Amino acid sequence: MVEKQPIVNELIDLVKMQERVWVRGGGSKPSLSANGGEIQFDLRRLSGLIEYDPGEYTFTAWAGTPIKEIAAVLAEHQQYLPFDPLFIEEGSTLGGTIVANTAGSGRYRYGGVRDFLIGIQFVDGRGELIRGGGKVVKNASGFDLPKFFVGSLGRYGVLVETTWKVFPQPFDYANIQVTYLSAADLQQASFALATSPLEMDVQDWMPQDDRWVLDIRMGGLPDVIPSRLERLTQFLNDHSQPVDFLIGRGPEETAKWRDQNSCRWQPNDTILVKIPLNPQKLTELETIIDRYPRRYTAAGNTAWVAVDTLDHLPRQLDAVGLTGLVLRGDQLDEPIIGRRKGMPLAQRVKRALDPNGVFGEV
Amino acid sequence: MDSIQFYQRLQQIFPDKRCLTRDVDLLPYESDALTAFRAKPAAVVIPENEEEVIAAVKLCYEAGVPFVARGSGTSLSGGSLPIRDGLVIALNRLNRIKHIDPEQRTAVVEPGVINLKITEAVERFGLYYAPDPSSQLICTIGGNVAFNSGGAHCLKYGMTSNHILGLKVVLPDGEVVEFGSSSLEGVGIGPDLIGLFIGSEGLFGIALEITVRLMPRPEVYRTVLAAYRDLETAGNAVAAVVASGLLPGAMEIMDRLALKAAEIAVKAGYPAGAEAVLIVELEGEKQQVEAEFVQLNEVIHASGAYEIQVAQNEAQRAKIWKGRKGAFSSVGRLSPDYVVQDGVVPRSQLGKALAEISRLSDAYGLDVANVFHAGDGNLHPLILYDGRVEGALEHAEKLAGEILRLCIRLGGTITGEHGVGLEKRDYMPELFSESDLEAMVAIRREIDPKMIANRGKKLPQGEAPALSSHGLHPLEKKGVISRE
The missing domain is CATH 3.30.70.260 (ACT domain)
Structure with missing residues (x-):
């Protein structure tokens, strides 16, 4: 294995020196990885499996590791990440999947990214290398930063190392x-x-x-x-x-x-948006998106819609109290659209981990 | 604001009978299930609705008075221990189940609802609330949220954090924030604030309203108990079950001393002469479980067990679990006092950990009984001592500390489900680096600038009350709660 510490040090120096740092992973969700700035760090340089003992049901890998590589190793031992990470074929990485929170159809039974990520190491906005969680499947020490990073869009730190729980795969x-x-x-x-x-x-x-x-x-x-x-x-x-x-x-x-799980149903030249919902709101959401190609996963709890414009969707989602995340097909300053919740708490964590906004605004 | 003004303001919010200040009324709140610690609060308030909780928190913030939220006080790490001269906000009367949605498999509950009451309320729909800490008869969901409580069935379905979809909380400065939803996706988009809040041990404020995920009740259970002549063989059997590709709902091991206690207390009918028993439980859809059971039987029969019992009906299953769940309180029959830890080691290190605990037990001259969640490497060594002997508690605590360090050395952690609380905070610097802890403190300071919410817990700072031995919790003596 190539020694990765010099690359981690390079990342730390970058964060300490730059006013704004843009990071990209596998590029499978382009709306998230290239909005607005020149990429200074390609997460795929931190790639590879660090530790895997099938008997533990856990593995540790660098955050830029393509999930396809991990899935192949796990499959040799009849194990898997049950939540069906999205865009494996398109090169999605572990880190990108965490910060975008992109679980596919398998999310239904055992839960999503948050339910399988158990440990992280990341570089925060002050250039400090921080560890959260651990390498064992049950852990109540410290604040649960691994879960916090799920869906965080890279705005609180750059993931370096990740530890996951896995399950035996059905035969x-x-x-x-x-x-x-x-x-x-x-x-x-x-x-x-x-x-x-x-x-x-x-x-x-x-x-x-x-x-x-x-x-x-x-x-x-x-x-x-x-x-x-x-x-x-x-x-x-x-x-x-x-x-x-x-x-x-x-x-x-x-x-x-x-x-x-690669969203092959999405037509070219459309914009892919993820919208979590309580399926009892399906009728309301349908009145907004029923002219577009779409699919619902997790028993109607997540909508995936391929729209041709974002002119009205943010306002329409806000009106029905829903939030969306633009994943592919458009570049926005802010890929989160519609109603947002919990901001006062998120902003406080931002001030603690990235006080100078090196990773952008929350 | 001086303390007289603080009391006056408190009494404007709460009537006398729900604002306790007399010594005799404060006494029951002086400790939690970690009875070795005690501290006297300035007052205890008993709100009946969330507005009163918010008002109390705002007042504390204004006056700079530390507070701790308390449910049933079953914390094993001193998590709900009062802060000396601070306020205890007792949440037991916020015990309404506000909404049940069987189609979406969710319920919205207040923090004082008792864990098992949720299952009782939803079982008519064929549903249940999965996390099952052994104190589930009495512990509250608010406490479960604060400490990310676990139980025997975490391997397959996770801990409390994996079963909460939405939260409404009051932050330590009185600001009310809502996050998550009634969608299975929970937070869904944006950082997982639910994950951050759960397990924060009260340092980030108080949960006012909790949306829980419910699960369909498994159609069948298949519970097997296997007896072994030594612990190592039992440990190897766990590895064999894992290697076979099965995913049991629970895998538990008890050692000789724990078995002895369980037999005396509940006569569970465990095989005589066992050095260890392994309990494995499969659960789920009938056809699938029956097919898995054939596979499990093969593995167990090849694992070196000298006796195997299979529960033939619900009564036999309940008996097997009664012995297991009652093992801790049963230990009270063997020894006047004990301390328990809940460190975790990687499953492959279980054998090494147990051998080392045995060596430490000999070296310290203290008996240690072991009951543990083998499926996820979550140890529960019970260190037996006699608190009437001067220095005995300190001696037992020292051994407990060595076991925690052992868990760290073997690649594990200091707590799987009890939380850090007051008890284990001094071990945090051995588990986390200085920069890890600084980041945690920085987050805490942003959320709670005056550091009034459960001050002195979880993070290695603040002043601890003196250690003193007070024997078992009265409820523990009765076997109502247990330390696992």
Whole structure:
């Protein structure tokens, strides 16, 4: 492994000397990585696995490591990051995934980036190297800075090293696409599933022509997947009005989710926006975005929409109390749009970690 | 503002019966479940709504009086211990479950709601609140949030922080801030302020309203208990379960001394002559769990266990867990006093850690019982001593400190779920560098410029009350709460 300390020292010097520091990772979410300034530090220089013991369910890697490399090593031991980090094929890095908080379809079952990141080391705005969290899966010492950095957009420090919890990956998967006549019919099914003991790894929703598709992925032991699928089908028939079922298995099923977690459905020349919501607000949000290609992950808790303009969306989201994050397709001074919460607390942390605004404004 | 003015203002906010200042009324609040410490507050107020909490915090800020929020006082690290001459804000009456949304699997609750009450309120929908600290019969969700409480089932579903979606909090200067949401995404966009607040041990203020994530109740459980002739073999069995690709809901180990205590206290029917027992529990959808159980059986049968018990029904499962969950209070039957730590080591270092604890136990001449969450390397050594003997507590604390240092040396941490509190703050400089701690202090100072919120806890500063031995917590003696 190439000795990385000189690169970390270079980063520290940069932060101490510059008034403003721009950092980029894999560039898979260009709206976040290049807004406004010349890049002075390419995080991919800090790349590589530092420590991985499969028996611990943890690994430590440099923040600029492409997740694709990590996923390949984990897969050799039948382990994975269950939240399906986005844009792996496009070169997303561990650090970029943390600060953008980009979890894909797998977020549904075991949680998102915040639920698997357990330790970080970062350079703060004063050029200090700070460690938060640790290398063990259970830890209540210190403030939970790893979680704080999730979604932080690099505005509080530059991540250098990251430690993650991983899980054993299911040995087999199946996909079942269930078509409904309307979003309301689909929601009826989803709400019934919410209080059922049936387990699924993914529950996505998407409009298709004038219908809605409930897209479920189920992982587990191969022997019982057929009977679990049968039971799920029966449950949906009993509790909702599906009009069609389509079951997928094998390599095609795997490829489908790979494409999904790269947002391949996003048309060229559109702007990709992530919008978290309570699915009970779906109807309200739909009136704003129903003319655009879109998909919902985590049982309707996250909307992904490909819009062709941002002229109205910020105001419209604010009006319904929602927040959006622009990920790809446009360069804005501020990629967070719509309603923002918790600012007084975020600003206080900013003053502590980056008092001179080396990493921009909050 | 002098202290007379402070009292006057306090009495304008709270009626006499909810503003306690007489010694006799303050006595029950002088310590928490870490009974070795005591401190007398200036007053205890008992708000009945969030406006009163906010008013009390604002007054403290104005007067520069330190405060600590308190739920049921079950903190094992001295986290809810009063600050001498400060204010205790007792939150037990903010105990309303304000909203349950079964379709979205969330509930909005006040901080004084007891952990288990949430599950009781939602089980009619087939849901439950997952984090299960052993004191869940009595501890409050506000305390769980402050200390990021854990439990036996953290391996698969995480700690408190993984189950909170939204918070409304009052910062130490009285400003009220809301973050997160009722979406499964929680904060979703922007820094994860929920993650930052949870586990801050009261230093960032008081949670007024908490949106919790609920989970569907597992359809079935499969609970296996395996007995071993030595601890190391039991530890190896944990590694074998992990290597097989299974993800159990819980994996727990108890050693000989803990087993002895559990047998005396609750007659759990654990195998005789065991040096260690391992409890493994699978949970989830029936077909999947049954298939996993076949796999688990193979692993356990090949692990060198001399006796294996499988719970055949809910009653047998409850019996296995009763012994485990009651192990700590049971230890009170073996010794008049004990101290417990909750350091964590990487799972692969468990064997080494236990061997070293055994050596330390011999060297100090003190018995140590071990009960631990083996799945996540979270130790719970119980160091037995007799507080009636002068210097015995200090001797036990010294051994406990050596165990914490051992955890740090092996790549772990000083606390998995109890928090740093007052008890472990002096070990923080051994775990974190000077610049790490400076950053924590800087954040704390920005959020609480007067440093009045739970002053003297978590961070290595401030003055500690003198150590003194006071025996077990009365509730612990009755087996209502336990230190794990």
